[in-house]
Amino acid sequence: MRESFYFSNMSPQVPSFNRGVWKKLEELVREWAVAYKKIYVATGPVLTKGLPTIGPNEVSVPSYFYKVILEQHDGETKAIGFIIPNESSSSSLQDYAVSIDHVEEITGIDFYCQLEDAQEKEVEKKLCIPCWNWKKN
Numbered sequence: 470m471r472e473s474f475y476f477s478n479m480s481p482q483v484p485s486f487n488r489g490v491w492k493k494l495e496e497l498v499r500e501w502a503v504a505y506k507k508i509y510v511a512t513g514p515v516l517t518k519g520l521p522t523i524g525p526n527e528v529s530v531p532s533y534f535y536k537v538i539l540e541q542h543d544g545e546t547k548a549i550g551f552i553i554p555n556e557s558s559s560s561s562l563q564d565y566a567v568s569i570d571h572v573e574e575i576t577g578i579d580f581y582c583q584l585e586d587a588q589e590k591e592v593e594k595k596l597c598i599p600c601w602n603w604k605k606n
Contacts, residue, residue: 480514481523481530485557494536494551494562497603504602505540511580512536515552531555535572537580539592547600548581548592563603569593 472478482491502508514531521530537550550572553565569580570593581589 480534481528482534483555483557486553486555490553490558490560490562490565491534494553497562497605498536498538500605501538501540501601505542507541509539509581510536511578515575533575535576537569537572539581546584546588546592547597549596549598549601563598566596566598568596
């Protein structure tokens with residue numbers, strides 16, 4: 470828990486984004502962690518050239534953030550990604566759901582590369598919104 474407060478693990482967020490749509494996604498992922506028993510999550514800023522900066526150290530302010538989630542249970546594997554603009558939003562989280570392949574394309578990061586190649590290819594290309602429980606408990 471303490472490591473989550475390192476400056477290397479922080480990125481500037483618009484307050485209404487952090488308290489709004491991003492908070493909703495983080496709460497949902499915590500519910501999925503309980504419901505699905507074990508999930509793998511990667512999250513961070515989408516870093517590109519020319520981002521605006523803040524402060525004397527010119528910290529980049531990302532325009533988007535991503536989150537990818539993988540769940541494996543009883544031989545079944547599913548995954549879902551999100552790309553969300555760093556701004557206030559009243560849209561549904563489902564509106565931001567994308568395939569892992571799409572998040573990889575945007576970020577340049579190869580997620581879940583430790584899966585068997587055929588399984589990785591299949592899981593990462595698919596977006597199955599109904600495969601996930603979207604109701605809060």
